[in-house]
Amino acid sequence: MTCENLCGTVVCEEHAPQEPKNALLSRRGLLGAFAGVAATIGFTALGGSAMAASKTYIACKTTDIKVGGAKLVTLAGTTVQLVITRPNNTSYHAFSPYCTHRMTMLSGISGTNLICQRHGASYNTTTGAVTGGPAPTPLKRFATTVSGTSVKVTV
Numbered sequence: 332m333t334c335e336n337l338c339g340t341v342v343c344e345e346h347a348p349q350e351p352k353n354a355l356l357s358r359r360g361l362l363g364a365f366a367g368v369a370a371t372i373g374f375t376a377l378g379g380s381a382m383a384a385s386k387t388y389i390a391c392k393t394t395d396i397k398v399g400g401a402k403l404v405t406l407a408g409t410t411v412q413l414v415i416t417r418p419n420n421t422s423y424h425a426f427s428p429y430c431t432h433r434m435t436m437l438s439g440i441s442g443t444n445l446i447c448q449r450h451g452a453s454y455n456t457t458t459g460a461v462t463g464g465p466a467p468t469p470l471k472r473f474a475t476t477v478s479g480t481s482v483k484v485t486v
């Protein structure tokens with residue numbers, strides 16, 4: 332094939348139709364951007380799936396905790412540990428057992444407070460709110476229900 336502009340050469344670079352120099356880059360840029368968007372959508376979808384994957388476990392029996400007490404439990408089939416409190420005869424609450432100051436395992440209960448002995452933080456046994464010490468935020472709380480004699484927790 333000869334040059335359409337009839338310059339006399341078979342392969343004419345001067346008159347050959349050319350893509351703008353940045354067209355390929357733009358296409359690649361768009362593909363890259365699309366891949367980025369797709370990745371973002373994928374991660375968002377995964378995040379949504381992960382959030383939807385909450386599960387309910389039997390944490391303990393109602394009689395495992397005396398009124399005003401607390402119990403450290405490990406959910407069956409997991410390594411998830413929670414502290415279950417029973418501030419009165421009918422209510423049970425579940426919290427992360429880790430102090431929000433330096434993530435130390437809580438050490439006990441005193442009255443209506445869960446205690447971290449490391450630096451003296453304390454948390455309300457009903458709400459998980461900070462009641463003393465250096466803890467910056469409340470304990471992470473999980474939904475609980477009572478079914479018959481079982482205390483169930485959704486994590």
Ligand code: FES
Pocket residue numbers: 430431432433434435447448449450451452464465466
């Ligand atoms: S780690 Fe619990 S009070 Fe500092």
